[in-house]
Amino acid sequence: MSQAKGFFHKFHLWSIVNRNDRKFFLFCSLVVGLIAGFLALGLKSAVFYLRDFVISESSNHFRALLFILPALGILITYAMKKWVIRDSIRHNVHSILHAISRRNSMMKKHKIFSSVLGAVFTAGLGGSAGLESPVISSGAAFGSNLGRWLRINYKEMTVLLACGSAAGISAIFNTPIAGVIFAIEVLMIDLTRFSLIPILVASTTGTIVTYVFYGEGILFEYTILHSFSGSDIPYYLLLAVLIAFVSLYFTKTFLWIEKLFSKIKKNFLKIAVGGLIFGVLLFIFPQLYGEGYLSVTHLLSGDLKSFNGEAFMFEEIGTSRTLFITLMVALILLKVVATSITISSGGIGGVFAPSAVTGAMTGYLFAFSVNYIAGEYVISPGNFALVGMAACLSGVLHAPLTGLFLIAEITSGYELIVPLMMAVTVVFIIVKLIEPHSIFTFHLAQIGELITHHKDKAVLNFLKIENVLENNLQKVPVEANLG
Known part of the structure; x- marks a missing residue:
């Protein structure tokens, strides 16, 4: 146990030293995509199994249970938020945008698992809600906390956060391009080579994870039968x-x-x-x-x-x-x-x-x-x-x-x-x-915190005065002259 802890500590120090290396950052995006892919896989599988178990075990009374099943799922989710994670924050894209805008792209650690776990009980017991936002939130939270662990800057952490979101979308639908587009279009990540390549790596990795286990779309798949006229x-x-x-x-x-x-x-x-x-x-x-x-x-x-x-x-x-x-x-x-x-x-x-x-x-x-x-x-x-x-x-x-x-x-x-x-x-x-x-x-x-969609506001919001303030000025004596 102590040897494993020592190895982990050495790896942490090594990763901090090499955090500015481009290849290492691409490796991090691959890890984020891998984890987000397994989160998507686990979420949908758990919802499938829970839903099928409930239906099979209560087939004779399922219609009557529809009155209480959704409320039970919401009650379990509420209990988890109140007594387990002790947090009532949102678990959706809104919270990701807020993290980018006001929290330096930092998301709470529990969201890596709490978003997925809450969605399992909510949707598995009949709640009429989508599974994409929770897995996007979980993937983004993992990317954000990995960035915090590596002590990288705001720009790099935002990219890892976007990698988790893109991988979540691509994994749950088997749509790698749509995952990349989502990160750019909805989260408003700057389209540069620095951000695009890691997001592509993460999105592709997330798709591969679910494709290996499912071979087809987790949620939905269809082949067009009639051509466009x-x-x-x-x-x-x-x-x-x-x-x-x-x-x-x-x-x-x-x-x-x-x-x-x-x-x-x-x-x-x-x-x-x-x-x-x-x-x-x-x-x-x-x-x-x-x-x-x-x-x-x-x-x-x-x-x-x-x-x-x-x-x-x-x-x-x-x-x-x-x-x-x-x-x-x-x-x-x-x-x-x-x-x-x-x-x-x-x-x-x-x-x-x-x-x-x-x-x-x-x-x-x-x-x-x-x-x-x-x-x-x-x-x-x-x-x-x-x-x-x-x-x-x-x-x-x-x-x-x-x-x-x-x-x-x-x-x-x-x-x-x-x-x-x-x-x-x-x-x-x-x-x-x-x-x-x-x-x-x-x-x-409504509250004036949407800076992700306003680049000038974003620049000014995260601009540190000490980084731009000129303070190494040469003192000029009062008696000095222009000559």
Whole structure:
């Protein structure tokens, strides 16, 4: 034990001495990508196993348990935050941006595991929240604390933090390019060779980890069956306009519900109220269970029977298109409600997956309705669902490139690159004109701490006066003359 401790101490000293070496820094980015990859792998595997265990063990009473399972998950998560880690800070992208802006990119050590552990109980027991934000937060926390351990400067620590975030995205979706784009677009990391190469290394490493164990996407994967046609362009433009307003609805509703729950000061009352409301929603609409990718998979595969499930009042939906459209509209409107209640009442999760699922349902419903009105097959519901996913990510997260490359990589090709580019651009422009801040940056902008998106503010905020103040001046005697 003492020998291992001595070796560790020597390695620590050696790493500090070599911290400025470029090759060593690239090695650190590889380590961050490796750890973030295993965090993503562990998170999704744990959620899968917990969800399957709960369903199998309570198959006869599962419908009734939907009233209490989400509240139980949130209660366990709250207990963990209060009595184990003793911290109530957020576990999402908002906290990462705050760390970059105000904490010199330093994140608390417990977030390496607490974000993932809380998400397991929240989503595994039915909470309608995404798993991407927790794994992004955990990866970023590991990168940040590795940088602190090596005693590197703010710029290098921020890059390692971004490496963890990029690796988390790439690992959970098997999308290395989207991971890099996310770090640059959402976290606003400067696009230089110094930052780009380490982020590429980390993102690629994270993808390799999950690819070795899964061989395919952890959360979601789809192959395009219908090619893009130029005659579909008007429909894609109409969908983009629709998605823009759905994105605004998503953002405004999420923030409004979050504000309502913030007025409830007693945490156990907050959990009880949130759990009761969400339990009722889940009893009526089981499709709201978890992050929602399973429902999207059913839609894209055309398995509407599995998608309809056992939704209360929709058991006999059968071939009734009107009932199906009604169900879809309800799910689109209620997904954000379920997500906001889950997170606001104490659960740990993110809005990445819920916004993508909302966009997919909107795109599918749009195409389904067009074909229904026309009385024939006009446009592909699957293609429009995919474009809807990217477009909604663009609108809610203000991340058009992330949405674009995420879907392009998930579908293993660029067959839809034209409609994807059109949709994410149109949505981003419309949403940006109406709401200048994304769901991630809204609160920071409100209190004037959003400096990651303002480079001049960032430079001035971290500028140390002693580094620029001239103090080695030559003294001139009073009696001296110009000669």
